[in-house]
Amino acid sequence: MVKAVVGANWGDEGKGKITDMLSKEADIIVRFQGGANAGHTIVNDYGKFALHTLPSGVFYDHTTSIIGNGVALNIPVLFKEVSEIVEKGVPMPKILVSDRAQIVMPYHILFDEYEEERLAGKSFGSTKSGIAPFYSDKYAKIGFQVAELFDEDALKEKLERVIVQKNVLLEHLYHKPALKVDELFATLMEYKKMVEPYVCDVSAFLYNAIKEGKNILLEGQLGSLKDPDHGIYPMVTSSSTLAAYGAIGAGIPPYEIKKIITVVKAYSSAVGAGAFVSEIFGDEADELRRRGGDGGEYGATTGRPRRMGWFDCVASKYGCRIQGTTDVAFTVLDVLGYLDEIPVCVGYEIDGEVTTDFPTTAKLEKAKPVLKVLPGWKEDIRGIKKYEDLPENCRKYIEFVEEQIGFPITMVSNGPGRNDIIYR
Secondary structure, three states: OEEEEEEOOOOOOOHHHHHHHHHHHOOEEEEOOEOOOOOEEEEEOOEEEEEOOOOOOOOOOOOEEEEOOOEEEOHHHHHHHHHHHHHOOOOOOEEEEEOOOEEOOHHHHHHHHHHHHHHHHHOOOOOOOOHHHHHHHHHOOOOOEHHHHHOHHHHHHHHHHHHHHHHHHHHHHHOOOOOOHHHHHHHHHHHHHHHHHHEEOHHHHHHHHHHOOOOEEEEEEEEHHHOOOOOOOOOOOOOOOOHHHHHHHHOOOHHHEEEEEEEEEOOEEEOOOOOOOOEEOHHHHHHHHHHOOOOOOEOOOOOOEOEEEOEEHHHHHHHHHHHOOOEEEEEOHHHHHHOOEEEEEEEEEEOOEEEOOOOOHHHHOOOEEEEEEEEOOOOOOOOOOOHHHOOHHHHHHHHHHHHHHOOOEEEEEOOOEOOOEEEO
8 A cells, every 4th residue: 555645834834743653553654856955854763864865764673764766866965864863773774776767966956956046035045955856857868877886887877967057057157166077077986986876776666566455655755845846936846745756755545545644833924935824933832833843843854944824724634635645644733832822823814815825926925914803722631542532722733734734633742742632
């Protein structure tokens, strides 16, 4: 059975924890898109980890962790991450890397930095991990697949071709030093040494695993609102964040994905620029940020303070719909226990009209939140294992959200640990 774990909002919903938890029952976990630009924070028996490329199931010794063809593969970052978890006592994970995955080249990271610098105040708030230049090259058909590392003559010839184009930009647009083919080739040979033992035809491997009835988990990165087609364009990422893309990014048929677990946060947070309707500021935001997440709401990759907001029913309903949600995992609910009253955004007012449909970017930027205030429960709910043991106002909050978004909340996370979960 294939399940997907994806985010409904801006990312940072707590997918890492949910994947880590569901990995207990999984045989194979696949990262299907994105690169090392976003992190998943996980707290388990080995400690606290921020993973960037490795799937969140690497902490179990019965799982195989796969880097799918849809991933932007930064080879040194992947292996640095492997050595970091092994040094902390985690058993060496079983890893497979798709021979069709494409490689983040050293110059992708440079171009990312140079472009943000050039745009200055108009920048996209990139994590400077090379993601946009990487996917641009992939679709311009000048990217490099892992398989290409194994034909040295062809590789060298292609490098020479591609570098001509890159050097024109470096010289005339960015006024930076030119790239050298020999240096890049030497770097790629280092990458080849690192990745060689793990390369495999992932699509064929997964085809056989599905036939054998194995449990497979597809792990998405970021959330619906960062999707290049369906998100807040252009403040989006460069690969599809939707469960549907899991089939393409892993190389399996779409009809094999039977369950789509969409992770939704009990309040809102976002990293980077762009419209954020339910955003709050000042002391109110500081308080929520400080109490939020595990150790506060700061980006797992950048350490940047996340922008904070109340729960947004409009964005979350849309985010769940576009994912094709079968189950909602509702996270960080315990954080809200300090509040007397909890505002919830139930609609957007745009040009004097109220809508509950998520609009395109230009309209979104004009939207004002329509808030409804719910009573708080004023107690710590960590450690509660049964839904009926939750305070009445807490259950009412969950049921209100469920009714607004129109998808079943089947899991409620009430703490950062692997076992802080309530099944409904």
